[in-house]
Amino acid sequence: MIKIRNIHKSYEMGQSSLHVLKGIDLDIETGEMISIMGASGSGKSTLLNILGILDNYDEGEYVLDGMKIKRLNERKAAQLRNRKLGFVFQSFNLVSFKNAMENVALPLYYQNVPRKKRNTIAMEYLEKMGIEDWAHHLPNELSGGQKQRVAIARALITKPKVILADEPTGALDSVTSREVIDLLQEINNTGITIVIVTHEHDIAQRTARTVKITDGMITEIIKN
Numbered sequence: 001m002i003k004i005r006n007i008h009k010s011y012e013m014g015q016s017s018l019h020v021l022k023g024i025d026l027d028i029e030t031g032e033m034i035s036i037m038g039a040s041g042s043g044k045s046t047l048l049n050i051l052g053i054l055d056n057y058d059e060g061e062y063v064l065d066g067m068k069i070k071r072l073n074e075r076k077a078a079q080l081r082n083r084k085l086g087f088v089f090q091s092f093n094l095v096s097f098k099n100a101m102e103n104v105a106l107p108l109y110y111q112n113v114p115r116k117k118r119n120t121i122a123m124e125y126l127e128k129m130g131i132e133d134w135a136h137h138l139p140n141e142l143s144g145g146q147k148q149r150v151a152i153a154r155a156l157i158t159k160p161k162v163i164l165a166d167e168p169t170g171a172l173d174s175v176t177s178r179e180v181i182d183l184l185q186e187i188n189n190t191g192i193t194i195v196i197v198t199h200e201h202d203i204a205q206r207t208a209r210t211v212k213i214t215d216g217m218i219t220e221i222i223k224n
């Protein structure tokens with residue numbers, strides 16, 4: 001599903017440049033659930049953003065679901081993200097003035113699905129996440145776990161092939177973290193490929209493989 005070869009990425013800052021990814025090679029199979037671990041600043045989010053076509057890379061090759069991803073214009077990148085990818089973030093990234101249902105429905109708005117239909121579909125996903133009773137609440141009226149369920153429902157609503165989760169439990173207590181990981185595992189069981197960046201060993205151990213990144217390079221891949 002994902003093939004990357006010799007990916008390099010630098011951030012330019014004035015005259016200086018920061019070399020963040022230094023030749024990453026990785027294959028992720030369709031239906032696999034993998035974790036990425038590494039110290040803060042090692043390049044995990046940079047890698048995930050490249051996989052998510054949220055950022056460009058400087059050198060190397062990235063093939064997503066058989067498509068070469070390189071220097072796409074924003075329209076094409078947005079289209080691919082909307083069709084193939086779902087995102088889950090530590091900070092949930094919900095729209096504060098939209099209720100849970102509207103947040104979940106948002107990706108369908110960008111696919112020009114009419115309001116009534118997208119809200120009906122959003123309700124189905126809220127039900128799957130067990131939070132349909134919270135559909136008409138704003139994000140600030142929800143607990144962290146409920147917010148992350150809304151974010152996961154939003155990620156799923158376009159039927160993505162891959163879910164990219166950047167520290168999805170980073171803002172949650174341990175019980176809620178386990179519930180969120182259980183949910184991601186159930187989603188993975190339906191055949192969706194999942195990549196999780198995490199700091200927590202017990203979460204990493206629940207994925208098939210853990211990729212360790214040190215200073216922009218893969219230093220170890222562990223089968224769990």
Ligand code: ADP
Pocket residue numbers: 011012013018020038039040041042043044045046047
């Ligand atoms: P991680 O997710 O592993 O903590 P990141 O990928 O976020 O690491 O960051 C890797 C390095 O790149 C850090 O030194 C960070 O400060 C730097 N960095 C990240 N994003 C940018 C950016 N947009 N511009 C400049 N430097 C950045």
Ligand code: MG
Pocket residue numbers: 044045046166
């Ligand atoms: Mg990060």
